[in-house]
Amino acid sequence: MEMFEVIRQRRTELGxxxxxxxxxxxxxxxxxxxxxxxxxxxxxxxxxxxxDALGITIDELAGGDSRRLNLAGDWWAVWQTWxxxxxVINPHQAHMTQRGDQLEIVATTRGTQEFEKGGYLWRGEMRLWDNEALMGWYVAAEGGVRSKGTxxxxxxxxxxxxxxxWVGLSYDGPIVTGWAAxxxxxxxxxxxINELREQGEVKA
Structure with a gap:
């Protein structure tokens, strides 16, 4: 792919x-x-x-082959909450935007509708490491909810x-954790997430 195609395609992907x-x-x-x-x-x-504006490297801009995973788009997130x-198992939809190794994630539905049962809109940021792991933070996007964490x-x-x-502040206390998929x-x-709950270990 040539530079002009990379610029046009990446700009379009980012909206x-x-x-x-x-x-x-x-x-x-x-x-x-x-x-x-x-x-x-x-x-x-x-x-x-x-x-920099497109969230890619100079090599990628010049048409070099990128080995980075493309995680942008719509996802289903399921959280084990309390x-x-x-x-409480809370499934809902989320959307990821990716700029290089940096990702922004925004919940687009609440899943469980009641705040007290873990249903709230949230947003966060994550970084992709070696195409193997994502690490980041989240925070509630609704004023009445204090939840935040990693x-x-x-x-x-x-x-x-x-x-x-995930680990963070939730309805049930200042340090609560659960599985996520x-x-x-x-x-x-x-x-x-059902596999995680049954086996008690993380398997990608």
């Missing part, structure tokens, strides 16, 4: 307009249009700014599912 990218890079929108039409190529300083000491996931080798744990479908995510 950026040409004007958005131009602002992030510090050039005129017409210049981005020229890059994407293969009428011009950025100098090294501008290329570095373009790569309410007054009683286990997440760790071990990734399946193709990045289509992941299993791990994510996959592209609700049924697979639910099956993964």
């Amino acid at each position: 950026m307009s040409q004007a958005d990218l131009a602002t992030a890079v510090g050039v005129d929108k017409r210049q981005i249009r020229r890059y994407e039409a293969n009428e011009a190529q950025p100098n090294l300083v501008v290329a570095k700014a373009v790569a 309410n007054d000491g009683q286990e 997440m760790y996931f071990a990734l399946h080798q193709h990045g289509q599912r992941m299993t791990g744990r 994510m996959a592209r479908s609700e049924s697979e995510a639910t099956a993964l």
